[in-house]
Structure formats: structure tokens, C-alpha cells
Amino acid sequence: MRSQAPPAGLNASGARAVVASRRPRRARLDGPLRLLNVPSVVLITAFTLAPIAYVAYLSTLDLRIGAPGSGGFAGWANYRFVLSDGAVAAAFRNTLYFTVLSVAAATAAGLGVALLLDSDAPGTSLLMAGAVLAWGIPEIVNASMWQWIYNPTFGSLNGLLVSLHLADRYRAWLSTPASAMHAVVFAYTWKLVPFVVVILYAALRSVPLDYYESAALDGAGPWARFRYVTMPFIAPALAVAVLFCIVWSMRAFDIIYVLTSGGPGQATTVLSYFTFAKAFQFGDLGAAAAVACLLTLVTLALTFGYWRALPQEGAS
């Protein structure tokens, strides 16, 4: 059934045609034109690869500010220390939970909003403006805004719930591990959704209406049209959006820093916050660098695994 569905044909006439038409242009970049890559290679090396290498180097040093005898080569000692630290394991679990939940929620909500926007229903332009506005808010401002919303004594969420008689008293949303983690995920997802919306909306607008009409003539209902027409077209964009969301969520920091500082207990301490605290609050730079390297490796492994799990080009 699925092999007979539009994707193969669509790809042949649509997406693949685009890819095929680009290949000759790529080929023309051979030779001296490849020098055009030099500025970006230099920038990436200077601002991404070199700092990563430097952090990897720091992770092999004994750098504990104020500690006697600090400053020498430590080999794998920092890695042994952090891997045996229960707090790192807890932070790793929190990071995974936070990432899975926020990416799933952002993807689902983003897809829903994008489909709504694509339906050209009344008020969608306003919705689009709202989505872009939310996307434009700096992360630290977003975090501060949610800090006010969740405030246990004058927060607007409490005010709203009480005024609607959905709650009888003001609650401290960030005071229990479960509610704190989910409140943080919600606030972070709110900021992540617009990105997914923009990416998917652009992909949705590229789906030719002819295919929907053909599918409708063949008797396909809304779900079948979504599954066999829409999804194949937006799948590459969706994959990219999810990939970005994974990477960003793995290193989410501002929202945790402002809302919970990793608490209550260690309930919302994720690896990025743990690294920050270790380095800049407690002065254990070597151990912090080791955690940062581990976080980089985990992020790379997750994204690589995700990428490998995606269907390859040409696979039906």
C-alpha cells in the first residue's frame, strides 16, 4: 500500500527533481571556487572547533580554583570523578527527560499550529505574527517572563486559575520535582514551538495543491491525505526541525538558570546547568570541562543516531 502511495511519484517529479537539478551546480564549485568555503571554514574552526578542542584540553587538567596543588595534568581523572558522581548521572537523566519531553511537545504543537496556519482559516495571520513574536523574544527574557508567570505569591498563572475557580489557592509551581520539571519544559517548549512552526509552515506551503486534489479524487480522506501527501513533503523539514530542537534542548540553560537554579533538590539540574555551576560557581574548571565534553559527545551521538535512523534519500 505505502509503496504505491504518492511519495515515490512525488519524489520523482518534485523533491528529487530539485536535488537532481542542484547537482550540476555543486559540481561547478569544484576547483578554485572551493576557495569560497575558506572564510566559513576559518570561522567554524576559530569559533567552534578550537573552543571545543580547548575545552577537551582543559578537561585533562587539574583546575580547581583555590585548591592547593591545582594546575597540573590530570589525565582521565576528571572523567573518572564526574562519571562516579551521582549528581552527574542525575543531571544526565534530567537532560534526557527534558529533551525528549520538550522536543516531542514542540514538534507536536508546532506541527499542529503549522497545519492550522496552512489551512488559511480566519485569524491565521495573527497567529503567525504571534508565533514569530514569541520566536523573537530572547531566551533570558522568556525565562524571566515565565518566572513572573509562575511566581507563587503574585504570578499571573495562579491569578488566572484562582479567578477562574480552577484553583482555590496560589501554588508554588516550582517547588516539587515533578511540577518544576514540567513547568520548565512548558516554558521552554513555548519558546521552541515557533521555530518548528516557521520551518513546517514553509514546507507545507511548498506542497502542490494538485496532489491533494488527486488524492481527494482517489477517495483519500483527511488523514490519508496528511499521511500520504503532506508528510512525505514535509518530512525532510520536520527532520531538520527535530534535529535542531534536540541539539538546543540538550544544551538548554537560561530557562533552568532563571526559573529553578536546578532545584528543587536536584530535580531540574541538567548537564548544561551543572557544567556552569561547576565551573563558575564552584571553580572546578577541569571537572566542568569534562562534563561539557561528555555532553558534546552525548549530543553528537544522539543527533548522529537520529540522522542515521532517518530514511535515506531514494529509499521508498
Added chain:
Amino acid sequence: MAQRLTRRAVLKGIGGAVAAAGVAGLLGRRGTAAEPVRLKFIVWNYQVQTVQQFINQFEAANPDIKVDMEVIPGNEYIPKIQLMQNARTPFDVLYVADGILAQWSPWLQPLDAYDGAAALKQQMLPVALRSMTYKGRLYGLPYFSSYFALIYNDRMLRGAGFAAPPKTYEEWTEQARAIKSKGLSKTPMLWPVKISGWGGMWVVNAMAASRGGRVLDDSLNVTPVTLTSLRWWVSTYKEGLSDPNGIELDPNTSATAFMGGDYATMLSTSFFAGPQWANDKDKSKVYGVTKLAPTPALHRTAGFARLYGINAASAHKAEAWRFVKYMGGTDKDGSYVTPKAWVTSGALTWGYRGVEKDPTVAASLRSWGADPAQVEANLENAVPMSAIVPFQAVWYSEWEQDANGVLQDMLVGRTPVEQGAQAWSAKAKELAARYK
């Protein structure tokens, strides 16, 4: 006579210009000799207008020095300074919290040898001197020193039939029960127990001190006195006498919450009862009825200090010392100008003996119901944090943050007290081994 424009003429012109610039440069250099030295002074964001006034006064009395103040939000202060220091960003003078002194001591300038330091040390309160001394060296002069006290809503206590604040922990519980049962407050007790910053653990320190003990013994095990304090504290949460929302409140936000008038008591630093906080007639609903009382049990209290330090890498250490001496000590006439002014403008108490005798200071304290003699006695007898916990261990701040998290779990019943205490002890031993 018209001159011909030739290459030689142009070269002559360039040579003349260079020579003129050189002469001007020399003259300029001679001029810069009279230029004032510029000091970069890093502060956190508490009453920066007051700090600027002090700077203006200092500059007026010392025209050869100019001070540029840079303000960093309080909750970002330590990491930002750490970053600046790692990046070798130049600065001369800064606020230092006593809890971070051990970590920062490698790059702070010891002050013992400076002119007038010995005389100032002799006048310092024990809590201030010990808070600013690390491994026998003085690393700062007091910005302020303070102590933990019972801050209470006298109107609410009287409404429940109590003429005086509690003198024991048991009495404290009884009063809270009565206030709650009379409907005067849903949760009479408020505690600042947010995980970050100084919060819950400092309250634990204050409770241990008030019972005459320490939190950790020499073997880094939790002491029986601390276990007793914790059990009592947890029981107030179980009974619904303590507000669970306090888990989200740091000392500042809990003081703001107290100002709303819904609470009977709060154990926090004394200055939160001052006219800038609970006794602020414009902002506080408990203005005029908020009072200070000693901590219960033995009435011993925990004290601490904040200090002005000098960056050892400063190129202007002599000028920095003059500035620090003015800010954290005396002016040219030997008067404690800023320590006195901080009492009236910020409710921040002093680090030197005798400041309370100043009529302005005494009047300011009395204006919001504080007894100058009692404040002085509390400051004089305050137990330094380093006598209660390993406050000057390099690893203390890391332990404190971890312990704050465990404490939150204990208070709301997620972790039994004994288990939490074991976690504190285990973490302290682990960190002590790492930083041995």
C-alpha cells in the same frame, strides 16, 4: 611667493607633522602625569545610588583618584567575577562575599601590611575580622557585617495573645499553632530556602548556632544539635505551619513576601527588618509592627560579613587601598563615614566597635524599633559561619548548594532527616577528599 609642490616639500611637511606630533605627545605625557588614577570598582546591585554618593565624597576628598563603578546583578556576581578573573579583565576593587573568600584568596591582595590596617583590625568586631581573614591574612575591610535574627510581626503575635516573641523552639511552634488556629495566617512561618544563593543552609547554620552547636563536626558528620534542629524544622512543614512556597524564595524575595503581612515570623538576616524592607512605610504592610528578636534557645546567633577587597593584579594597589580604607574603614579624620551611612541608608550594620554609639546611627535603629545596644550585643557575640560549618574550605560553596537541594527534599518530606544528613556528610567528605 608661491611654493612649488615637490616630493621634497611633501616629505618635509610629513617630517614636520611627525615632529610636531611627537612634541605634542611629550607635552601630553607631561600633562597625563597630573591625570587622576582611575580605579575600576565592581559591586553587586544593592543601593548603587548610595554607593555612588560614597564614591563622589571620596573623589572630592581625593582629587587624584577617580572611581568607575561597574554593577553586576547579585545572582550573577560570583560567576561573572570568576569569568572576569579567568579572562584577566582588569579591575581594582570589588565586593567579596565571605563564603567565597577561600576560592578567591589566590588572586586577592592581603591587606595586613597597608598603612592603617593594623589599627582598623583592632577595632573590628570578631565576626567581621574572622570572616575577612583567611589563613591568617586579612583580605578585606567590612562593607557590612550582619547576623541572623527572628524577624516577627508583633501585631500578629499580639492578635494571638502573645506579648513577646518565642524564646524557645517549642514556644515558637505553640505560637505558630495558635496563630494558625485563630485564622491570622495560613502558614505563620516563612523561610528563605531557595536552592541558589545563601538560603536554607544559612538558616540551618543559624539554628545550630542558636543551640550552641555546629552543623558538621571535625569528621564532617552532621552533629546531633543539627539533627534536632532539622527534625523541629521538618515538623513545622508537616503541621502546615511553614509555607512550602518558601522553597522558591531566596532571602530577598522571602523578605518581600513577609512585607505582604501574611506571616508571623521569619528567621533571616537582621537588616530585612530595616526601613528599606519590612519597616518601609511605603511598601510594607507590616511597617511599624515588624520587630527583631534574638534567635530562640541559647540566643546565640550566626554572623557573617561582606567585604571590600583589592585585586592583587591591580596596577594601582596603593590608590585602591586608600579607596577601600575610606569605604570599609575611616576617612582622613578617622571617622567611620560609610559604615555609619550604611546603617541609615541601607540598614546594613557595621563591622567596627562603637559605631552604634553615633547618635545618627542609634536614632536610625530606634526609628524602626531596633535597640542599638541589642544590635551591638548580637554583632559582638555573633558566631562566625566558619565556626559552624567549614565555611572557609575551598569546596564550601559547592557543598552548600548541594546541601540546599537535599534540605529542600527534607523539608517537604521527600527525604527523611537522617538520610538527608547522611547525604550532607557524604558530599562533604567527597569534596574534602577532592580538594585535599
